[in-house]
């Protein structure tokens with residue numbers, strides 16, 4: 001089996017070849033996207049490729065700007081032509097769990113305002129049923145313990161995400177992340193609706209009806225389209 005980082009590099013570099021001149025490109029977040037941004041920045045430099053990027057996190061914005069890419073605010077553009085992002089899990093219907101890097105809110109806003117969304121993943125991310133990876137939920141800080149109790153009561157096994165200093169992790173937007181531990185999410189749309197209706201929830205990491213195509217790395221890199 002091809003090593004995971006080699007797969008991430010493979011799909012990241014391939015995705016960079018899908019970008020055309022004059023596009024507004026959504027730049028996701030994560031270790032796979034890092035390879036994409038690096039490859040795209042090389043094209044920008046070598047080919048003088050005129051593109052503008054819209055970023056989904058401070059981390060990606062810093063990387064892209066350091067590599068000489070033009071970054072614009074999402075509200076400066078009418079629409080984003082193509083967004084390339086990673087995912088933590090994706091099923092055969094192209095439904096996914098995202099937010100392992102705590103950037104789910106901006107990732108979803110950028111995705112919802114994109115004409116086309118492509119995810120780049122190594123083959124370990126593809127599954128039959130979503131689950132097996134914590135489902136992140138971004139919540140406001142105020143009243144977080146009450147949300148934790150609500151999620152516990154709903155059998156969602158919540159864990160407040162912490163930073164390396166053991167303090168609650170604070171997102172780019174000043175919120176907390178609660179990770180839900182659900183072994184199998186058999187009805188993602190039902191859970192997504194329920195989560196979206198809880199006061200204090202800003203956004204959840206279930207990305208449904210968003211992704212158009214998934215590029216999966218491996219010995220035979222392949223593309224998944226919705227079944």
Ligand code: 5RP
Pocket residue numbers: 028029030031032033085086087088097098099100101102103104107
């Ligand atoms: C960040 C994300 C990432 O896209 C996701 O966690 C995948 O990351 P990686 O490419 O590092 O495995 O959703 O919020």
